[in-house]
Amino acid sequence: MQLTDYKGIWVFAEHRNGRISDITFELLAKAKELSDKNDEGVVAILLARDAGDMSQKLLNRGGDRVIVVESDHLKEYKAITCAKVLEALVDKYRPSILLFGATSMGKDLAPRVMAKLRTGLTADCMDLDIDGDGLLIQTKPSYGGNIMCKILCPTRRPQMATIRPKVFSQLEEMENPKGEIVIENISVEPENDYEILEHVAYETEGVKIEEAEIVVVAGRGVSSKDDMKMIEDLAKELHGAIAVTRPLVDAEWYDPSIQVGASGKTIKPKLIVNIGVSGAIQYNVGMQNAKNIVSINKSPKAPIFSISHYGIVGDYKRIVPLLTEEIKKTRSQ
Amino acid sequence: MNIVVCIKQVPNTIDVRIDPVSKNLDRTNITGVINPFDKNAIEEAIRLRDKHGGEITVISMGPPQTIDALREALAMGCDHARLLSCREMAGADTLATGYVLSKAVNKIGAVDMVLFGSHAVDADTGQTGPIVAEFLDFRQITFVSQIDMEGNHVTAERMLEEGRERVRSKLPVVMTVTKHLNTPRYSKPVNIMKAFRKDIPIWNYEDLGCDINMIGIPGSPTIVTEIFEPKRRSEVEMIQGSPEEMVKELVAKLTADHAI
Numbered sequence: 001m002q003l004t005d006y007k008g009i010w011v012f013a014e015h016r017n018g019r020i021s022d023i024t025f026e027l028l029a030k031a032k033e034l035s036d037k038n039d040e041g042v043v044a045i046l047l048a049r050d051a052g053d054m055s056q057k058l059l060n061r062g063g064d065r066v067i068v069v070e071s072d073h074l075k076e077y078k079a080i081t082c083a084k085v086l087e088a089l090v091d092k093y094r095p096s097i098l099l100f101g102a103t104s105m106g107k108d109l110a111p112r113v114m115a116k117l118r119t120g121l122t123a124d125c126m127d128l129d130i131d132g133d134g135l136l137i138q139t140k141p142s143y144g145g146n147i148m149c150k151i152l153c154p155t156r157r158p159q160m161a162t163i164r165p166k167v168f169s170q171l172e173e174m175e176n177p178k179g180e181i182v183i184e185n186i187s188v189e190p191e192n193d194y195e196i197l198e199h200v201a202y203e204t205e206g207v208k209i210e211e212a213e214i215v216v217v218a219g220r221g222v223s224s225k226d227d228m229k230m231i232e233d234l235a236k237e238l239h240g241a242i243a244v245t246r247p248l249v250d251a252e253w254y255d256p257s258i259q260v261g262a263s264g265k266t267i268k269p270k271l272i273v274n275i276g277v278s279g280a281i282q283y284n285v286g287m288q289n290a291k292n293i294v295s296i297n298k299s300p301k302a303p304i305f306s307i308s309h310y311g312i313v314g315d316y317k318r319i320v321p322l323l324t325e326e327i328k329k330t331r332s333q
Numbered sequence: 334m335n336i337v338v339c340i341k342q343v344p345n346t347i348d349v350r351i352d353p354v355s356k357n358l359d360r361t362n363i364t365g366v367i368n369p370f371d372k373n374a375i376e377e378a379i380r381l382r383d384k385h386g387g388e389i390t391v392i393s394m395g396p397p398q399t400i401d402a403l404r405e406a407l408a409m410g411c412d413h414a415r416l417l418s419c420r421e422m423a424g425a426d427t428l429a430t431g432y433v434l435s436k437a438v439n440k441i442g443a444v445d446m447v448l449f450g451s452h453a454v455d456a457d458t459g460q461t462g463p464i465v466a467e468f469l470d471f472r473q474i475t476f477v478s479q480i481d482m483e484g485n486h487v488t489a490e491r492m493l494e495e496g497r498e499r500v501r502s503k504l505p506v507v508m509t510v511t512k513h514l515n516t517p518r519y520s521k522p523v524n525i526m527k528a529f530r531k532d533i534p535i536w537n538y539e540d541l542g543c544d545i546n547m548i549g550i551p552g553s554p555t556i557v558t559e560i561f562e563p564k565r566r567s568e569v570e571m572i573q574g575s576p577e578e579m580v581k582e583l584v585a586k587l588t589a590d591h592a593i
């Protein structure tokens with residue numbers, strides 16, 4: 001393998017129902033920043049039945065080039081099918097870096113591609129950089145976030161990674177960006193022995209926690225489900241979304257789509273209010289990049305305070321209703 | 334139906350620190366246990382076998398003490414165990430691990446299903462299952478929360494970010510399982526006794542017919558260049574006073590910060 005033959009930063013474009021996922025735009029923005037260091041250009045890879053306006057969207061958000069493969073066999077995402085297409089594309093164009101979202105789709109697909117290509121793959125990265133030798137430095141959490149590791153893939157290509165959503169910010173949409181769309185005519189094989197029967201969305205109302213600007217999180221300190229009412233009132237007053245720590249999902253009060261943390265979602269809201277949350281590292285890695293972190297906990301020693309901007313020591317039963325009232329008052333002034 | 338379960342021995346706690354002197358993980362007081370999600374995989378394998386027949390082989394690649402994890406899996410009810418271990422296998426990343434596991438599945442032969450935990454709590458990658466699927470050329474179903482068998486097909490429910498997906502796949506298949514799948518059983522004392530009498534063969538890379546360049550450090554494309562503890566913020570501002578005063582002050586500060 002001639003390492004110097006491999007050039008370019010590729011981003012696998014994730015999409016559902018004709019919409020590109022946010023993680024893809026986040027990766028394009030980061031890839032562009034990296035590409036300013038190695039000047040190799042950013043390529044988005046789009047596999048779809050019908051690319052529609054998605055290719056243009058990828059150019060508008062930082063892609064220098066979009067490589068599109070269209071086929072009826074790409075109607076639904078299937079790991080085996082997509083992995084074969086990616087292998088063919090990598091063989092043809094030889095990218096140096098290949099990035100995926102650390103989403104259920106990216107985590108399903110990337111390892112399969114990596115095994116085909118016999119290269120390295122780093123999971124769940126929370127940072128990327130290029131070192132002095134032009135190698136991709138991949139920073140990932142281990143032990144639920146207690147330890148961070150820096151990982152390199154020095155001798156094989158492409159250097160592959162999955163990256164957690166919400167660690168990088170998207171670029172604003174550009175008008176009339178330069179860039180080209182390449183339609184690639186490679187044959188796509190059907191995979192008939194694997195069928196997707198149905199997809200049922202979890203029942204959550206309102207905004208998704210990863211899209212909300214303000215998030216109110218309830219932890220195990222909230223001692224009864226009835227008390228969720230006062231927390232919902234606070235969230236409503238703040239026009240924010242409700243999220244929870246893992247114990248409340250384990251107790252089946254809520255479904256996993258609103259769990260924050262290492263085994264849940266990473267969020268980066270403008271404001272997060274933690275109520276009865278202790279601040280375990282597995283939780284913190286999911287929200288520590290929020291712009292403003294407020295925590296309410298009855299124990300002054302709760303570790304959550306060490307990653308907060310503002311802390312209140314007190315019983316939520318007392319504090320939360322007062323807080324809702326005070327916000328209402330301030331709003332009406 | 335023949336099932337292989339891949340299990341990993343992991344530290345009993347993930348609350349680990351870095352030794353300031355050696356700059357390595359501080360391993361004092363850490364003992365090995367079966368990765369929690371791998372227990373869900375074992376439990377499901379037992380239920381499927383009890384319902385549909387066949388045998389379960391549990392395998393793990395690791396140093397000699399990994400045998401304890403395999404014994405525990407036998408005590409839970411698996412039929413056979415194999416330890417994949419030799420000096421040459423040490424230092425493996427997920428590619429080299431996946432390669433060795435796939436070689437072992439091939440050696441066991443006539444396998445219909447290979448089960449994995451959704452991820453290991455130490456390395457936290459979750460990629461070993463799909464890698465093995467690729468080496469074996471099996472279909473894969475990841476993040477599984479429910480399994481139903483029907484002839485030579487499996488119907489499974491996957492738990493994804495925004496919802497549940499139901500898929501149907503022909504065997505053979507690799508599945509990675511979540512803890513929502515089942516509640517793992519405790520082993521009965523009599524089974525623990527029996528597990529101690531069972532032979533656990535150790536397979537080295539030659540037994541498995543592995544290419545020496547595909548295992549251990551030479552077979553691992555990735556290298557860890559540095560480990561560190563994440564930095565913690567320290568400029569927290571604790572708001573003081575009566576509940577009413579604290580709330581008033583907090584709202585004033587958040588308003589000034591344009592946070593609300």
Ligand SMILES: Cc1cc2nc3c(=O)[nH]c(=O)nc-3n(C[C@H](O)[C@H](O)[C@H](O)COP(=O)(O)OP(=O)(O)OC[C@H]3O[C@@H](n4cnc5c(N)ncnc54)[C@H](O)[C@@H]3O)c2cc1C
Pocket residue numbers: 144218219220221222244245246247259260261262263264265275276277278279280281282283286296297298299302314315316317347454
């Ligand atoms: C592999 C792995 C992955 C994990 N992934 C996640 C994850 O993604 N997300 C996650 O959240 N957890 C995760 N966990 C679990 C995590 O380690 C913690 O157990 C969990 O985050 C604790 O949740 P908590 O803070 O709500 O509860 P606790 O730790 O029980 O904290 C409750 C807090 O409430 C406070 N409190 C009690 N009563 C009151 C009151 N009346 N008023 C105010 N405060 C009160 C207490 O002082 C305490 O600080 C994971 C664990 C493992 C091993």
Ligand SMILES: Nc1ncnc2c1ncn2[C@@H]1O[C@H](COP(=O)(O)O)[C@@H](O)[C@H]1O
Pocket residue numbers: 339340341368370371392393394395427430434448449450451452453454456457458459460461462
């Ligand atoms: N050394 C190993 N031996 C056997 N199985 C393993 C090994 N490492 C990982 N696994 C399996 O792969 C799953 C995912 O691990 P990981 O990819 O390391 O997060 C685990 O839950 C195990 O089922």
